[in-house]
Amino acid sequence: MAFEKIKRSENYSEWYNNLVKDADLAEHSAVKGCMVIKPYGYAIWEKIQQQLDKMFKQTGHSNAYFPLLIPKSFFEKEEKNAEGFAKECAVVTHHRLKVENGRIVVDEKAKLEEELIIRPTSEAIIWNTYKGWIQSYRDLPILINQWANVVRWEMRTRLFLRTAEFLWQEGHTAHATSEEAIVETKQMLDVYADFAENFMGIPVVKGVKTENERFAGAVETYCIEGLMQDGKALQMGTSHFLGQNFAKAFDVRFQTKEGKLEHVWATSWGVSTRLMGALVMAHSDDDGLVLPPNLAPVHVVIVPIYRSDEEREKVSDAARDIKKKLEALNLSVKFDDRDTFKPGFKFAEWELKGVPLRIGIGPRDVENGTVELARRDTKEKSVQKQEGIDMYVKNLLEDIQKAIFDRARVFRDNNIHEVNSWDEFVSVLEDKGGFISAHWDGSGETEEKIKEMTKATIRCIPLENKREEGKCVLTGKPSAQRVLFAKAY
C-alpha cells in the first residue's frame, strides 16, 4: 500500500491529495491542469452517471450531443456569459500541423478565419441549435441533457475539485412559459438533492445564490451545498433559471397558441466530476476511502485465510459459494484470491479502496459454517453464519448506506452555527468552521468585503429559511433573513 499516513487532523488537504492518488482514483497528467481518471475512480464515476442518467430519464429528459468547439462570435452573443468565462477559455486558432526539418510545427497557413473556443459550458452552441428546432409552442418543451467534457483554464488545480478539463452533464431545456421553466429548475435541484443524500450519503442545503455568486447569464441560480469533514462547504450542483437571456441573444422565438411571437424560456443544470471530490472528502478516514454502498463498484470483498494448499482449496470452495449467493442478489463481489499477498495486506488495501464490507474466511470458519464480517465504515467485526449470509449482507449494506448518511448529517447539523456579531463571526469561522448562519444586509458590496476579510462567501440563501428580522453582521443594516456563509472549495 502506498497510502502515506498523513492524518486528516494533521493536514486535511494533503490527506485528500494522497488518498485520491493512493486509492487509484486519479492522478495529475503531464498536461497542465488536466487529470487522468484511473479505472477505480472511473468505475465510481460510472455508478454516479448511471444513477443520474436514470433519474434524468425518469423526469422526461433525453440525451443528445453538441459540438466541443464554439465559434467565438457565438460565444460573445450572451454578454454576461461570455464575460464570465472569457478568462478561462482554451482557444483553437489552427487546424493543421506540418513536418519541418523532422519536427512537428504549427502550419501558419492553416490559421482559422474565426477562432474556436473549447466549450466551458454549452449554452451558446445549444441555443444557436435550438433556434432551428423551435418555431411553435408545439415544439416545446425541449428537455435535453448532455454528458460531456468541458475546459475551463485554471491556474491552481486540484484533483476532481478544480481541473482545467472535467467531465460533467449539462441539462438544457426550453419552455413556453417562465413558470414552467422555474418548475423545471427546481425539479432538477430536487433530483440533485435526492441523489446527493440517498446515493452519495451527503446531506445538502438547497438554496439560491446571491447575485455575486450567480451563474454568468442566469436570472437565478439554485444550488445544493454540502459540508466536508474539515468544515469547508462544497457546491455540489447548480440549476439555473436563465429567463429569456439566451433566447434573446440567439433570437429564439416561438408562436404561442394564441398566435403571438415570444422568446423562449430556458434552464440549465449540471453536476461534474467534482462530486468525486465531495464523495472522498465527506466520508473517508485515515485508513482510506469510505464508499456508500449505493456507489461502490465493489460491495463485498472476500479474503481467504489459509496456510496449506489443502486449506486453501477448502476455504476457496466456501468463498466461491458465498460469492455466487451474493451475486444472485445483484451485489458486486470481489474474491481476492491472489496468493502473492498476505491477508493483512489485502485487508488494508480494500480498506483504502473503501469497499463497504469484507468477508474473511479461514479453515475454522469452514468447519463452523461461519465467516468474519467487517464493516468499513465503523470497523466493527462480527462472526456470522454462512447460512443466510446473502440476505444478511444485503440488509447490512442498506444499514451502512443509512449510517453513512446519518453520521454526515449529525456532523453537518452540529456545524451550522448561528452568529449575531462580527466578532463571533470571525471567531466561529476560525475556530469551528462549518456553515455560519448570519444576517446580511443584501448588498454585494458587503458580501465582497466579508469575502476579502475572511475568505468566507455566502454559500446560499436556504430555500427553507425562516423569515427573521435582524441586523447585518458586518454593517448593522437591517436584514430580513439569515444566509449561510462558509469557506468553500
Place this chain on the structure above:
Amino acid sequence: MAFEKIKRSENYSEWYNNLVKDADLAEHSAVKGCMVIKPYGYAIWEKIQQQLDKMFKQTGHSNAYFPLLIPKSFFEKEEKNAEGFAKECAVVTHHRLKVENGRIVVDEKAKLEEELIIRPTSEAIIWNTYKGWIQSYRDLPILINQWANVVRWEMRTRLFLRTAEFLWQEGHTAHATSEEAIVETKQMLDVYADFAENFMGIPVVKGVKTENERFAGAVETYCIEGLMQDGKALQMGTSHFLGQNFAKAFDVRFQTKEGKLEHVWATSWGVSTRLMGALVMAHSDDDGLVLPPNLAPVHVVIVPIYRSDEEREKVSDAARDIKKKLEALNLSVKFDDRDTFKPGFKFAEWELKGVPLRIGIGPRDVENGTVELARRDTKEKSVQKQEGIDMYVKNLLEDIQKAIFDRARVFRDNNIHEVNSWDEFVSVLEDKGGFISAHWDGSGETEEKIKEMTKATIRCIPLENKREEGKCVLTGKPSAQRVLFAKAY
C-alpha cells in the same frame, strides 16, 4: 413528415443525407465539420455503447479517462503516428480571451508556451501515462478502454461518416509479450465482428490491412469491413497490434520475471459514431430507417385507431394493457396517443424512424380481441390475437433481427465478385460495385496505381483466405492469394 422522397436507387448519397436529418438522427452544426447528434440518434448510439461496454467488460477491460489535450512534444514522439495525423489537428494556442471595446478577443498575453493538440487519437497521452504505471511484469497486462470525443480536421464532411469531431471508444492495452498482445488484438476484432453481425445485423469480412492502409504507428492493423446497399464498403472497426513502437517512443519498460528490462507490447482498437452511418446505410429503405431490434430505442409502437371519444377510450384501455404486457418482457414500447395526428401520419412517422414493429388497434379489434401487427423490415401485416401477443411479439422481434442480418448477408455474398483480368476488374467495379476478389502483386505501388485509376482500395486481406496462386490483376506479377478491393466510404 419531412422525409423527402428521394429514392435510394436515384441518388443514394442524397437519400442518406435526407434520411439522417429527417429521421432526427443528426444535423450539421454551425461549427464547420461538427455535427449535432439529436436525441433519437443519440438513443441508438447509447444502445451501441451499452452493448459494446458490456462486451469490453466481459473480456476483462475497465474504463478510464485521459486528457483531451496533448502537448505537441508528446504528440511528435511516435514519428509515424504524428505524421499520420498532423494534417488534421486542431491546435490550442491561447488560454484566455478578453473584452476589448465591448468585443471578445483573444488575449495575446495568454499565449501558451507549448501548443496543445486536441486528441485525434490518444496513444501519445496514454503511453506517456502508462510509463508511470508500469515497472514490473506484475503491473501487466493493462486492459483499459476510454469513451471519448476526438477531433480530426476534415474539409469534406458527411454526417456520422466523416466529421471533424466524432465520438468513439478507444481501447489501449499493454502486455508483457508480443504473443499476448496479438491475442488481444484478435480478440477485440472478434468482439467487433460479433457486435456488427449480432447487434447491428451487418455481416463483416475480418481481415488485415495492407501497409498503405495501416494505422499510423501500428505493426499490423486488423479490420472488419461491411458492405453498404450501394455496393460501397465501409470500415466498421479496427484493432491494431502496435508492437513496441509506443513503448519505445515513450520509453516504457518493465522488469520481466527473469529480471530483464524489456519494452512493453501494445494494442489499440476502436469504433466510432461512424457505426451509426453503417447502420443507416446497410438496412434502410425508401420509407426510412430499418432498425435491428437489438439496437432499436423503441421496439414496438402502438397506434390507436378511433373516431369518437368513446371509441378512443375503449381502444386506449386495450392498448395500455398490451403495452404493460410487452414491457413486462423488457421490451421498449411507445403508445402514440397524440390526438393531433391521424393514424396514417403516425404510421409513416414510425416507419421513418425504423421502429421494428407497429401494433394498430381499432374498435373492431377490441371487439374481436385482435390487433394488426406490421413489420417494418418486410412491411408484412397480419392480424393477431391479443391473448399471448407478448410472447408472439418477443419471438417475432428475434425473427426480425435474424431476417435483417440474413438479407444483408445474401446481399453481401452476392456482391463478392471474383475477377481475373484488368478489364473485368474495371467493368465489374463500374457495373456492379461490391467487393472485388482479385490477385494483387503485394506492392504498395500497384495498390496506389489501382486506387488512382479506379478509386478502389484494398479493403483487406481476409483472415479466412484460401491460399491460391495467381497473377496480379494489374501487373501480371505472381500473387499468393486474392485480396478484397472496393470503393469505400
